[in-house]
Amino acid sequence: MGRPAIVIKQKWEIYTMKKVMKMAVLLGIVLLQACYPAAKNCVVKEEPDKKSMDLWNFTGMNWSLWNRNTREQILSDSEMEKRADYLKGLGVNTVFINGLHFRLSFLDRNKRTLEQLKRVTAICHARGMKVIEHLDLTIPLYLGTSDMLKHPEWLQIDARYGSTVARWYCFNNPDFQKWSINYLKDLLRKTDVDGFSLDEVGYSISRIKEEIFCGCGYCRKKLKEDTRVLLSENSNSLFWNNYDDSAWRRYVKWRITSKRDYMIKVSDELRKIRPDIFFTGYNTNFANVYARDHGGCMWEDSKVPNMFTGIEIWVRLSTTASFPFIMADLKLRSAIADHWNRPSWIIVTPEDDETFIFTWAMTRMAKQRPWINKTLIPEGQMKKCLAAPPFMNDENCRILTDIGVLFSTQARDAYKDSSAHGFPVTGWLEFLIMNNIQADALMDDDLNPEILSKYRLLILPNSSALSEKQIAALISFIEKGGSVICSLETGGLNENGESRGSNLFLNHYGLKNIKMNKGGIKLFPSPWYDEKDFSVTLNDRFAVPEIDGKDFKVLAELESQGKRYPGIMIKKIGKGNLLYSGVELGNLYFMNEILKGGKIPVWHGEKYAPFLMKILTTAYDGRFLSAPVKVPDGLIYYIYKDSSNGSLIIQTLNTAGRKNLFQGDGPLKEKITYPANGGMVVDILYPGSARPSATVVQADGNGRTVECKRLDSEYIRLDVPGEILKTYSIIRIDKGE
Ligand SMILES: [Zn+2]
Numbered sequence: 018m019g020r021p022a023i024v025i026k027q028k029w030e031i032y033t034m035k036k037v038m039k040m041a042v043l044l045g046i047v048l049l050q051a052c053y054p055a056a057k058n059c060v061v062k063e064e065p066d067k068k069s070m071d072l073w074n075f076t077g078m079n080w081s082l083w084n085r086n087t088r089e090q091i092l093s094d095s096e097m098e099k100r101a102d103y104l105k106g107l108g109v110n111t112v113f114i115n116g117l118h119f120r121l122s123f124l125d126r127n128k129r130t131l132e133q134l135k136r137v138t139a140i141c142h143a144r145g146m147k148v149i150e151h152l153d154l155t156i157p158l159y160l161g162t163s164d165m166l167k168h169p170e171w172l173q174i175d176a177r178y179g180s181t182v183a184r185w186y187c188f189n190n191p192d193f194q195k196w197s198i199n200y201l202k203d204l205l206r207k208t209d210v211d212g213f214s215l216d217e218v219g220y221s222i223s224r225i226k227e228e229i230f231c232g233c234g235y236c237r238k239k240l241k242e243d244t245r246v247l248l249s250e251n252s253n254s255l256f257w258n259n260y261d262d263s264a265w266r267r268y269v270k271w272r273i274t275s276k277r278d279y280m281i282k283v284s285d286e287l288r289k290i291r292p293d294i295f296f297t298g299y300n301t302n303f304a305n306v307y308a309r310d311h312g313g314c315m316w317e318d319s320k321v322p323n324m325f326t327g328i329e330i331w332v333r334l335s336t337t338a339s340f341p342f343i344m345a346d347l348k349l350r351s352a353i354a355d356h357w358n359r360p361s362w363i364i365v366t367p368e369d370d371e372t373f374i375f376t377w378a379m380t381r382m383a384k385q386r387p388w389i390n391k392t393l394i395p396e397g398q399m400k401k402c403l404a405a406p407p408f409m410n411d412e413n414c415r416i417l418t419d420i421g422v423l424f425s426t427q428a429r430d431a432y433k434d435s436s437a438h439g440f441p442v443t444g445w446l447e448f449l450i451m452n453n454i455q456a457d458a459l460m461d462d463d464l465n466p467e468i469l470s471k472y473r474l475l476i477l478p479n480s481s482a483l484s485e486k487q488i489a490a491l492i493s494f495i496e497k498g499g500s501v502i503c504s505l506e507t508g509g510l511n512e513n514g515e516s517r518g519s520n521l522f523l524n525h526y527g528l529k530n531i532k533m534n535k536g537g538i539k540l541f542p543s544p545w546y547d548e549k550d551f552s553v554t555l556n557d558r559f560a561v562p563e564i565d566g567k568d569f570k571v572l573a574e575l576e577s578q579g580k581r582y583p584g585i586m587i588k589k590i591g592k593g594n595l596l597y598s599g600v601e602l603g604n605l606y607f608m609n610e611i612l613k614g615g616k617i618p619v620w621h622g623e624k625y626a627p628f629l630m631k632i633l634t635t636a637y638d639g640r641f642l643s644a645p646v647k648v649p650d651g652l653i654y655y656i657y658k659d660s661s662n663g664s665l666i667i668q669t670l671n672t673a674g675r676k677n678l679f680q681g682d683g684p685l686k687e688k689i690t691y692p693a694n695g696g697m698v699v700d701i702l703y704p705g706s707a708r709p710s711a712t713v714v715q716a717d718g719n720g721r722t723v724e725c726k727r728l729d730s731e732y733i734r735l736d737v738p739g740e741i742l743k744t745y746s747i748i749r750i751d752k753g754e
Pocket of ligand 1: 237
């Protein structure tokens with residue numbers, strides 16, 4: 018007779034659960050209302066919806082030519098069907114509709130545009146392909162004439178001089194918001210597209226004088242509501258561009274978050290019509306000024322629901338000449354993608370078969386999904402790559418490493434020179450990639466005990482702005498045996514870029530009163546690093562700490578204006594090390610000319626690689642999870658571990674034949690050299706007694722089995738003959754007997 022009682026209890030439970038759910042929903046709505054529309058310091062906590070996005074298998078390509086086209090080259094139904102069949106046949110599953118890009122200039126033909134888009138979408142949907150409408154929502158003055166500058170009152174206004182340039186409408190203007198969201202809703206209802214690629218949602222960047230956008234009445238009001246900062250009315254005020262002023266820094270951060278807020282509104286509104294609608298947002302480089310002054314911070318953008326972030330910069334760079342920089346940049350993008358367990362996309366602009374394989378390989382190695390910026394793919398390798406099945410389940414795969422490099426948006430936004438953190442981060446990543454030391458990039462939010470427990474060494478290049486919580490996580494990480502390489506002002510500021518008076522992190526370990534100095538610096542060889550003729554000439558910024566206690570060992574001294582200072586020092590803490598450098602190390606390797614606008618990078622890698630390796634191995638002080646024993650010149654590899662089955666997947670890229678480009682000034686002349694010059698021998702952590710087998714697979718599908726030798730109970734040795742390592746190869750190591 019106990020049964021009815023249970024039923025009653027269950028009913029009660031269901032009832033209360035419903036009630037709790039209802040209350041939770043109501044509470045959620047109240048909380049959401051508190052956050053919107055002004056998003057008053059609202060921290061977006063919910064994870065962007067990845068279920069509805071299903072983008073892991075995304076392969077995108079252009080329907081027709083680039084932005085300036087009329088959309089009328091492919092007009093009849095039969096032409097459209099032919100085009101869709103062609104794309105489908107290539108293995109493309111997402112189509113980008115380009116043309117009439119600066120939409121505000123072409124509103125007179127909107128009806129025709131949407132009718133055509135509706136037809137294309139129906140034809141692509143019938144073939145199981147998704148459609149992304151690619152348009153610019155904010156630029157009123159471009160090609161075309163009819164609707165140019167219908168609303169001059171929507172234009173962004175220079176906050177400093179009150180003037181405007183006919184460039185971008187302000188997305189904080191409620192009338193523009195209403196118009197733009199209604200335009201997209203109408204487009205979505207009439208055409209049923211699956212996604213939007215909305216360009217140039219950002220703040221105009223000064224091209225004439227020191228203009229700062231936007232200072233319209235709506236921006237000033239929202240800024241005040243969100244941050245309590247009053248934007249100066251005085252063009253000569255010391256406020257402008259003053260990174261020592263916390264109000265200015267809050268304004269800079271607000272530009273980034275306000276752009277995110279607008280995109281959240283767009284996403285919320287469009288998801289009411291199609292919950293699975295997605296946005297392919299893009300950023301250029303997120304270590305440089307565009308990320309900040311343009312408001313295009315990939316990290317903040319990634320918090321927009323259904324946002325699929327990526328990069329367009331490859332359009333402008335030669336991938337074959339700039340690959341170290343691009344690969345480092347992709348590591349940063351993987352950091353965000355891995356944080357949310359989502360992919361990100363990248364534009365691939367193939368020049369010919371060989372560069373396509375090379376570019377494709379970089380894309381695959383970094384778990385990026387490609388948007389192929391092309392309308393036709395010739396027969397040959399390019400087509401074979403597109404048709405090749407994926408060799409790795411990206412969603413389950415993570416780099417086999419215990420080394421992390423922090424890219425901190427907090428540090429990027431703390432200084433006037435946004436590269437003071439970004440450049441050395443990119444330099445460190447390039448060094449690690451080019452020397453086949455497996456590493457992850459990490460974001461600010463990754464500095465928590467759970468994520469840090471995966472790592473043995475963290476590299477914090479001038480990671481100046483850290484919260485108390487992040488510092489506590491770092492201290493706990495070191496207590497548990499972790500090591501840290503850090504430099505300059507790491508930990509000197511709080512998360513908002515404000516000085517705490519003393520350096521909370523470094524003080525904890527006995528480095529005090531860190532003073533920044535200027536002047537030419539040289540670093541000298543020492544017993545620790547006694548390479549003959551070694552003398553590094555560095556830039557003119559260095560830090561000098563007072564060393565409290567005898568635990569610190571000075572490894573190398575630096576000299577400036579005839580005076581010597583402790584340059585690089587280390588302290589042993591339990592099982593780990595704290596290595597501090599008063600000079601910036603990552604810059605040694607970095608070819609930052611490319612970020613200053615240069616096309617051909619200047620690379621210092623060969624000269625400084627042994628020195629950086631010495632720094633790395635001194636701090637790491639142990640056996641890497643994987644170690645290159647003998648690697649052919651120019652061969653780069655990434656080792657992934659698949660968490661679903663324990664397999665290892667090694668992707669290799671042969672960059673030989675390009676090295677001379679670093680010093681050159683002409684276009685790419687050298688062709689890719691393959692096969693690799695010599696065999697590849699790598700020791701990899703693979704505990705147990707199993708002797709796994711390895712299969713080498715080429716992009717064209719030819720495979721060959723190679724042997725793995727067991728070294729000891731911890732490591733196996735993979736030995737791959739050079740002649741089978743082509744431009745791009747994949748080696749799978751599966752569980753053996
Ligand atoms: Zn504005």
